[in-house]
Amino acid sequence: MQSQIVAVTVSDLRNIKEGDEVVLNGWLQEIRLLKNISFLVLRDHTGTIQITSKPDTTSGYDKLAQMTRETVISVTGTLTRKTQSKSGIEVLCKSIKVLNASKSPLPLGIIDPVSADIETRLTNRFLDLRKPEVALIFRTESELLWGMREFFHDSGFVEVHTPKIVAAATEGGADLFPVQYFEKQAYLNQSPQLYKEILISAGMNRVFEVGPAFRAEKHNTPRHLNEFTSIDIEMGFADHHDAMHMLQEGIKSGLKHLVSHRPDIVASLSQQVEVPVGDFPKITYRECIRKLDSHGEAVKFGDDFTPEQLKLIGAEFTGFYFITEWPSSLRAFYTHPKPGDETVSNSFDLQYREFEITSGAQRVHDPAMLEERLRSKNLNPDDFSFYLNAFRYGMPPHAGWGLGLERLSLIILNLQNIREAILFPRDRTRITP
RNA sequence: GCCCCGGUAGUGUAGUGGCCUAUCAUACGGGCCUGUCGAGCCCGUGACUCGGGUCCAAAUCCCGGCCGGGGCGCCA
Numbered sequence: 001m002q003s004q005i006v007a008v009t010v011s012d013l014r015n016i017k018e019g020d021e022v023v024l025n026g027w028l029q030e031i032r033l034l035k036n037i038s039f040l041v042l043r044d045h046t047g048t049i050q051i052t053s054k055p056d057t058t059s060g061y062d063k064l065a066q067m068t069r070e071t072v073i074s075v076t077g078t079l080t081r082k083t084q085s086k087s088g089i090e091v092l093c094k095s096i097k098v099l100n101a102s103k104s105p106l107p108l109g110i111i112d113p114v115s116a117d118i119e120t121r122l123t124n125r126f127l128d129l130r131k132p133e134v135a136l137i138f139r140t141e142s143e144l145l146w147g148m149r150e151f152f153h154d155s156g157f158v159e160v161h162t163p164k165i166v167a168a169a170t171e172g173g174a175d176l177f178p179v180q181y182f183e184k185q186a187y188l189n190q191s192p193q194l195y196k197e198i199l200i201s202a203g204m205n206r207v208f209e210v211g212p213a214f215r216a217e218k219h220n221t222p223r224h225l226n227e228f229t230s231i232d233i234e235m236g237f238a239d240h241h242d243a244m245h246m247l248q249e250g251i252k253s254g255l256k257h258l259v260s261h262r263p264d265i266v267a268s269l270s271q272q273v274e275v276p277v278g279d280f281p282k283i284t285y286r287e288c289i290r291k292l293d294s295h296g297e298a299v300k301f302g303d304d305f306t307p308e309q310l311k312l313i314g315a316e317f318t319g320f321y322f323i324t325e326w327p328s329s330l331r332a333f334y335t336h337p338k339p340g341d342e343t344v345s346n347s348f349d350l351q352y353r354e355f356e357i358t359s360g361a362q363r364v365h366d367p368a369m370l371e372e373r374l375r376s377k378n379l380n381p382d383d384f385s386f387y388l389n390a391f392r393y394g395m396p397p398h399a400g401w402g403l404g405l406e407r408l409s410l411i412i413l414n415l416q417n418i419r420e421a422i423l424f425p426r427d428r429t430r431i432t433p
Numbered sequence: 434g435c436c437c438c439g440g441u442a443g444u445g446u447a448g449u450g451g452c453c454u455a456u457c458a459u460a461c462g463g464g465c466c467u468g469u470c471g472a473g474c475c476c477g478u479g480a481c482u483c484g485g486g487u488c489c490a491a492a493u494c495c496c497g498g499c500c501g502g503g504g505c506g507c508c509a
Contacts, residue, residue: 030470032468032469032470032472034466034467034468034469034472035465035466035467036466036467036468037467037468037469038468038469039468039469039470039472042469050469050470052469054467068461069460070504083468083469084468084469084470085468085470086470087470104443104460104461105443105444105460106443106444106460106461107443107444107462108443108444109443109444109459109460111471112444112445112459112460113445113458113459113471114444114445114446114458114459114460115444115445116444116445117444117445117501118502119500119502119503120444120445125496190508191509213509215507215508215509217506217507219505219507219508220436220501220503220504221503221504221505222503223508223509224507224508224509225509228509229509231509232508244453261466275475304506304507304508306505306506307504307505319445349458349509355509356509357509358509359508359509362502402509403509404508404509405509406509407509408509418509429500429501429503
């Protein structure tokens with residue numbers, strides 16, 4: 001790339017003058033050879049452009065026939081808008097250099113009309129991700145997350161990174177992956193929960209973390225992953241109402257950032273993206289039971305809702321909604337009971353249709369209550385002393401939540417399978433690529 | 434953990450006992466075509482997950498293995 005001409009991206013071509021010489025680097029997406037003229041389509045991370053090549057103006061024209069799809073090429077040519085191409089712009093090829101040839105046939109076609117199974121796609125994820133519509137998922141996710149980060153940062157939150165290799169036994173609920181840590185038994189953390197709380201005791205006041213969470217659950221569904229990205233916050237001197245407010249505003253900020261900074265992304269999504277206006281509606285667990293009752297679904301207090309029941313509840317709302325005041329028996333030990341009605345808790349889930357996106361609550365801050373709650377869940381407080389100690393020397397009241405990033409992408413992009421929302425999913429059977 | 438379902442060319446499929454030396458599309462190879470853009474037309478290459486069994490006969494039925502998908506539970 002010793003050329004004086006600076007390489008440009010496909011999207012840059014819009015602003016380039018007729019007749020200007022350009023260099024484009026990218027993949028040879030397709031090649032149509034006719035007798036005395038050939039059309040190539042070059043793709044880079046910004047789009048595709050037709051490269052027109054003629055024997056008398058392209059050096060090495062006869063080598064085109066040997067080129068395979070997805071070969072990495074560098075094209076030098078002149079831009080013209082006097083074209084019959086549908087985009088109204090094309091590059092007349094002077095020379096084309098093969099930077100790295102691609103094997104053929106491809107294990108997965110980038111633009112083939114036949115669609116591959118998700119299995120084939122994931123095995124060949126590097127090819128799958130070359131599809132603009134697949135790449136778009138991750139560009140969207142990045143923008144969403146960036147907007148949320150900005151919001152939490154501006155709201156006084158400190159971004160932290162807590163250990164993923166932990167000693168503690170389970171918090172209850174999900175199973176943990178054991179790892180051998182030298183001579184000790186350790187586990188991959190199922191959530192940063194306990195560490196976030198310790199940081200509140202440490203006086204950091206407001207923390208957030210974006211990181212992996214591991215669940216050793218043998219589920220095999222389109223909405224579960226064994227490694228997912230958890231966005232977590234914890235705030236001191238706050239209750240569940242404050243946490244819900246932060247969640248609502250955080251999600252809105254993510255969407256706002258996406259819509260305002262990348263209207264191009266939003267426009268090319270198959271799914272319409274809108275920033276919710278106003279407060280997300282709230283419904284209590286008990287109200288849900290009453291609603292389900294009117295649908296002929298009998299739910300006992302203390303039962304969790306089935307996916308079918310959540311669909312019925314979700315049908316009553318157009319977008320995000322909170323289900324609040326869950327029975328204490330259904331929530332983790334650190335969930336604060338509701339004062340005056342301790343059978344329920346100061347807890348909430350953020351839902352979108354039948355999908356649970358976030359789980360949060362005001363946390364127990366009183367060490368005696370916390371120990372009692374541990375015992376009531378058949379957990380041994382001795383196993384949690386590293387955590388309980390943080391509550392014994394001045395722990396502020398606090399609240400927080402954890403949000404599944406892939407689930408958020410799933411619902412915002414209306415994906416059919418959560419594996420679509422993560423680059424390299426770790427599911428029941430897959431650990432490669 | 435429980436319960437269902439599936440595995441046919443590179444990719445995606447049709448075929449549920451003989452009509453299968455296995456369908457179609459796409460991809461791939463070759464040929465024709467001065468402007469294509471889901472290019473078109475012609476020719477060609479290419480596959481029954483593995484092992485055992487039943488049967489005159491198995492892609493097809495049975496058993497087991499391997500690999501995968503989905504539902505429930507649990508959860509983000």
